[in-house]
Amino acid sequence: MVRPIAFLAGLAFVFVLLFSLVTGAVAFVSEPPAPSAEKVFHLHPKEVSFASDGPFGKFDRQQLQRGFQVYKEVCSACHSMHQVAFRDLKDLGFSDPEVKAIAKNWATEVPSINPETGEPATRKGTPADKIPSPYANEVAARAANNNALPPDLSLMTKARHGGPSYVYSILTGYQAQPAELLKRFPDAKTPASLHYNPYFANLNIAMPPPLVADGQVAYADGTKASVDQMAKDVAAFLVWTAEPKLEARHQLGLAVVIFLLIATTLAYLSYRNIWADIKH
Amino acid sequence: MSFPWANHYAPKHSLTKWLDERLPLPRLVYNAVGAGYPVPRNLNYFWNFGVLSGAALGIQIVTGIILAMHYAANAGVAFDSVEHIMRDVNSGWMLRYAHATGASFFFIVVYLHIFRGLFYGSYKAPREMVWLLGLVIFLLMMATAFMGYVLPWGQMSFWGAKVITGLFSAIPVVGTPIQTWLLGGFAPDNAALNRFFSLHYLLPFVIAGVIVLHIWALHIPGSSNPTGIEVKGPQDTVPFHPYYTAKDGFGLGVFLILYCLVLFYAPNYLGHPDNYIPANPLSTPAHIVPEWYFWPFYAILRAFTVDFILPAKLWGVLAMFGSILLLFFLPWLDKSPVRSGNYRPAFKKFFWLLVIDVLILGYCGGSPAEEPFVMISQLAAAYYFAHFLIILPIVSRMERPLPLPNSITEAVLEGKSGATLSTSTQG
Numbered sequence: 075m076v077r078p079i080a081f082l083a084g085l086a087f088v089f090v091l092l093f094s095l096v097t098g099a100v101a102f103v104s105e106p107p108a109p110s111a112e113k114v115f116h117l118h119p120k121e122v123s124f125a126s127d128g129p130f131g132k133f134d135r136q137q138l139q140r141g142f143q144v145y146k147e148v149c150s151a152c153h154s155m156h157q158v159a160f161r162d163l164k165d166l167g168f169s170d171p172e173v174k175a176i177a178k179n180w181a182t183e184v185p186s187i188n189p190e191t192g193e194p195a196t197r198k199g200t201p202a203d204k205i206p207s208p209y210a211n212e213v214a215a216r217a218a219n220n221n222a223l224p225p226d227l228s229l230m231t232k233a234r235h236g237g238p239s240y241v242y243s244i245l246t247g248y249q250a251q252p253a254e255l256l257k258r259f260p261d262a263k264t265p266a267s268l269h270y271n272p273y274f275a276n277l278n279i280a281m282p283p284p285l286v287a288d289g290q291v292a293y294a295d296g297t298k299a300s301v302d303q304m305a306k307d308v309a310a311f312l313v314w315t316a317e318p319k320l321e322a323r324h325q326l327g328l329a330v331v332i333f334l335l336i337a338t339t340l341a342y343l344s345y346r347n348i349w350a351d352i353k354h
Numbered sequence: 355m356s357f358p359w360a361n362h363y364a365p366k367h368s369l370t371k372w373l374d375e376r377l378p379l380p381r382l383v384y385n386a387v388g389a390g391y392p393v394p395r396n397l398n399y400f401w402n403f404g405v406l407s408g409a410a411l412g413i414q415i416v417t418g419i420i421l422a423m424h425y426a427a428n429a430g431v432a433f434d435s436v437e438h439i440m441r442d443v444n445s446g447w448m449l450r451y452a453h454a455t456g457a458s459f460f461f462i463v464v465y466l467h468i469f470r471g472l473f474y475g476s477y478k479a480p481r482e483m484v485w486l487l488g489l490v491i492f493l494l495m496m497a498t499a500f501m502g503y504v505l506p507w508g509q510m511s512f513w514g515a516k517v518i519t520g521l522f523s524a525i526p527v528v529g530t531p532i533q534t535w536l537l538g539g540f541a542p543d544n545a546a547l548n549r550f551f552s553l554h555y556l557l558p559f560v561i562a563g564v565i566v567l568h569i570w571a572l573h574i575p576g577s578s579n580p581t582g583i584e585v586k587g588p589q590d591t592v593p594f595h596p597y598y599t600a601k602d603g604f605g606l607g608v609f610l611i612l613y614c615l616v617l618f619y620a621p622n623y624l625g626h627p628d629n630y631i632p633a634n635p636l637s638t639p640a641h642i643v644p645e646w647y648f649w650p651f652y653a654i655l656r657a658f659t660v661d662f663i664l665p666a667k668l669w670g671v672l673a674m675f676g677s678i679l680l681l682f683f684l685p686w687l688d689k690s691p692v693r694s695g696n697y698r699p700a701f702k703k704f705f706w707l708l709v710i711d712v713l714i715l716g717y718c719g720g721s722p723a724e725e726p727f728v729m730i731s732q733l734a735a736a737y738y739f740a741h742f743l744i745i746l747p748i749v750s751r752m753e754r755p756l757p758l759p760n761s762i763t764e765a766v767l768e769g770k771s772g773a774t775l776s777t778s779t780q781g
Binding site: 076077078081082084085087088090091092093094095097098099103107129156157158162225228229233234235238275316318319323324326327328330331334335337338341342344345348349351353354 | 355395396434435440441447448451494586592596597600601603604606608609610615616617618619621622627628631640657658659660666669670673676680686687723724725728729731733735737739742744745747761766767
């Protein structure tokens with residue numbers, strides 16, 4: 075009984091699938107899908123390497139500090155960093171007093187209440203605070219940015235394909251809209267409030283170019299702050315904010331794998347030994 | 355347990371004697387996975403994956419219980435609580451990556467275990483019940499994995515939950531009320547997240563229970579082997595311990611090396627970047643895709659694009675569930691008396707075609723729902739159903755199997771134990 079029923083069920087599925095296939099093929103031939111501007115002009119992130127790449131990668135702390143400076147002086151005007159606390163910055167090589175000072179002097183204060191009246195208030199940051207958001211809430215953020223919401227940057231390098239290369243490419247990828255694009259897709263002209271960037275999924279990004287001039291940030295360590303350098307540094311910094319335990323992971327992984335290689339070799343030898351007199 | 359020549363448990367120490375008369379737990383272990391369980395001597399490395407699946411479940415349960423101590427199942431804070439685990443919990447990053455990577459490796463070894471059973475005819479009499487219980491475990495695993503992926507409450511968590519629970523709305527008349535009832539709301543929200551967490555914690559223990567039945571059912575006839583012929587005497591078997599504990603120990607080592615390489619060096623490779631964006635019901639991701647281990651089934655779901663008597667969506671849902679349910683009937687679809695694919699030349703060709711077909715389905719399931727992937731997945735899904743429901747029953751009737759060796763020992767001594775899963779058609 076099972077086999078005739080199975081045979082009929084199989085025929086039904088195969089028939090409907092082939093029917094779908096033929097219908098789809100006819101539609102594909104009669105009305106081929108039109109190419110879109112995004113399909114043709116979207117670019118994959120540029121090739122760029124970071125000290126934290128690869129199985130033995132470590133952070134370049136000088137670069138992280140520079141990237142933090144770019145975030146603090148440029149990005150943090152619009153972008154929040156919910157997941158990172160000031161105390162975490164000690165990882166970048168800042169001392170306790172330096173972290174205290176960074177928290178205290180942060181441009182945005184920490185939301186609080188007035189201890190006397192209970193009214194909403196703000197206070198200076200402390201190392202235990204998460205980095206405060208530039209806007210009180212999403213509505214305020216949208217209102218200040220032409221209805222676009224600047225995303226939180228804590229996890230940005232893990233939340234996009236390409237990670238830090240994507241961040242670097244977006245920051246250095248602003249350009250005039252190619253004439254060829256306008257010729258082929260006249261409807262795809264970048265609206266006045268947006269900015270053309272081929273590394274962004276739909277080519278038009280709401281964020282105005284944030285890094286525009288060499289020397290926009292004055293690096294404390296004397297590195298020349300070219301746009302390219304600043305973009306790289308802030309991308310490296312965002313690798314750290316997204317994956318602060320990366321170095322511990324790489325180090326522990328090495329120890330674990332070496333241990334397992336030795337243990338597995340011993341396990342293999344004991345397996346061969348136990349089976350030595352049994353043909354199998 | 356199953357053969358008269360099996361070693362018998364004989365406690366020597368007075369304490370173990372005392373225990374054996376009151377609670378014979380050591381005896382149970384001895385008979386189940388000790389020297390008291392005789393196993394065919396010719397098992398190849400594909401027989402390691404049962405133990406490896408058990409190990410993967412163990413890893414998931416241990417890491418999961420500790421993660422649950424730090425995770426908060428509330429839609430308002432779930433995403434941040436996961437990041438809290440990654441940043442502030444001691445070794446929390448390792449626990450979470452071990453759990454997420456562990457889910458993928460659990461499926462890798464279970465899929466290999468299933469395909470081993472398919473190739474060597476392990477589903478055939480007298481082991482039908484082993485196969486059926488294994489499929490129950492597989493279904494429970496899929497439910498557990500799906501609900502676990504929802505817990506971090508990222509974009510893919512939310513939209514995955516929405517798409518999968520939306521499948522129930524394809525049921526005529528009562529579909530939408532069922533979906534609302536399952537979710538505890540009209541869309542995934544706090545109620546759904548809470549019940550998913552509760553079930554995600556419960557189901558692994560149900561799986562562990564069904565595994566006990568799976569092993570129990572296996573021990574009645576005993577393990578199959580690459581020749582597919584039954585054990586005929588003591589010379590065909592070796593005691594499970596130390597022979598297969600040693601072999602499984604080596605297999606476990608190799609498994610752990612590969613698992614740890616991904617865990618420590620590419621922990622996000624098998625995940626989707628969108629799940630690092632907090633769930634947002636107002637923003638639909640460009641491509642909603644499940645985790646890789648569901649891709650073949652997702653491809654089947656999306657392959658139905660035309661309403662034919664039934665709506666396309668209902669066809670897709672029926673086919674997706676049907677693609678797993680049909681495996682329950684496999685012991686009665688494939689009536690060939692020969693178990694091992696090594697002695698079935700026609701079956702062997704179709705088996706490898708099926709492997710390639712499932713890989714193609716997987717690739718299409720992970721790709722965007724556009725051409726040519728839709729057309730390819732339609733062809734591949736058609737072959738999947740044809741393979742099990744039409745081709746296998748016919749092949750098992752028409753095929754002339756190769757001559758079988760007289761016994762396992764004979765096969766071993768002639769060097770034809772079928773110990774390699776060879777692709778040659780000469781046998």
